[in-house]
Amino acid sequence: xxxxxxxxxxxxxxxxxSTFLAxxxxxxxxxxxxxxxxxxxKKHPDARHVCWAYILGEKKxxxxxxxxxxxxxxxxxxxxxxxxxxxxxxxxxxxxxxFGGILLGAGGLTRAYSSSCVSAIDNTGVKTMxxxxxxxxxxxYTTYNRLQKAIENSDYIIVKNxxxxxxxxxxxxxxxxxxxxLSDFFIEASGGKxxxxxxxxxxxxx
Numbered sequence: 221x222x223x224x225x226x227x228x229x230x231x232x233x234x235x236x237x238s239t240f241l242a243x244x245x246x247x248x249x250x251x252x253x254x255x256x257x258x259x260x261x262k263k264h265p266d267a268r269h270v271c272w273a274y275i276l277g278e279k280k281x282x283x284x285x286x287x288x289x290x291x292x293x294x295x296x297x298x299x300x301x302x303x304x305x306x307x308x309x310x311x312x313x314x315x316x317x318x319f320g321g322i323l324l325g326a327g328g329l330t331r332a333y334s335s336s337c338v339s340a341i342d343n344t345g346v347k348t349m350x351x352x353x354x355x356x357x358x359x360x361y362t363t364y365n366r367l368q369k370a371i372e373n374s375d376y377i378i379v380k381n382x383x384x385x386x387x388x389x390x391x392x393x394x395x396x397x398x399x400x401x402l403s404d405f406f407i408e409a410s411g412g413k414x415x416x417x418x419x420x421x422x423x424x425x426x
Contacts, residue, residue: 221350222278222423224310229344235332237320241267242340245312247274250282253312260314268319271333273300274312278423280304290317294329302337308346313337349423351396354380356389357406357416364388367409377402396421 229244241264245256253274261270273285273296283304285296299313315336324332359367364387371377371390376398381391394402403416 221348222280222310223306223308223346223348225308225341226345226347226425229340229342231336231339231343233332233336233339234320235328236322236324238322238324238332239318239320240332240336241316241318242336243314243316244337244340244344245314246344247276247310247312250274250276250284253284256312257314260316264316264318266318267316269295269317270314271295271299271317272312272314273297273303273337275300275303275309277309280309290329290333291326294326295333298330298334299337302334302341306341306346308341311341313340315340347425350426351421352424352426353394353396353399353421354419355392355394355399355402355416356419357392357414358387358389359406359410359414360387363410363414364390367406392416393424395426 225244225246227246231242233240243260247253257270257272264270269288269290271286271288271290276282283300285300287295295315299315303311303313315333371379376394378393379390380393383389399418406414406416
């Protein structure tokens with residue numbers, strides 16, 4: 221289980237005549253991060269700096285950042301620390317600065333980049349991704365009709381597809397931690413005739 225952002229979020233603030241444009245991007249790999257960073261640089265050719273940081277992986281095992289010419293430790297690292305404190309991953313934040321002619325000092329820069337990152341993240345929405353099972357089961361019509369309401373009203377099953385053929389075949393999504401419970405339910409309800417088959421495991425928002 222991990223937390224990430226739901227969508228791209230942006231924020232802008234002006235501090236002592238310098239404009240800071242922050243954008244948070246959901247990403248799934250380093251190639252996407254690089255592409256977004258390059259896109260921001262092309263989008264803002266007159267900007268003095270395009271600083272950034274990102275975290276990738278369920279275990280947050282990839283962390284990168286860049287000050288892009290700002291004094292060391294005043295831009296990329298503060299952005300990264302915001303991501304760490306918010307406990308999110310698979311996210312890139314870029315903060316583009318248009319220099320306004322007034323030096324902010326190390327403390328001022330750190331606060332500016334941190335607050336810009338926070339505002340961008342706050343404009344995305346954070347979601348929790350849970351390891352889930354995509355499963356399939358085939359039931360005879362009598363069993364399906366008997367279980368239909370229980371399936372539809374369940375708070376831990378999502379029915380993705382129903383195919384009506386010789387039997388009723390259900391494609392379901394369930395949290396991985398609930399798979400065994402759901403499997404036991406179908407085995408008992410069908411008198412041992414129906415078995416839940418797990419097709420794949422993926423992370424999904426719940």
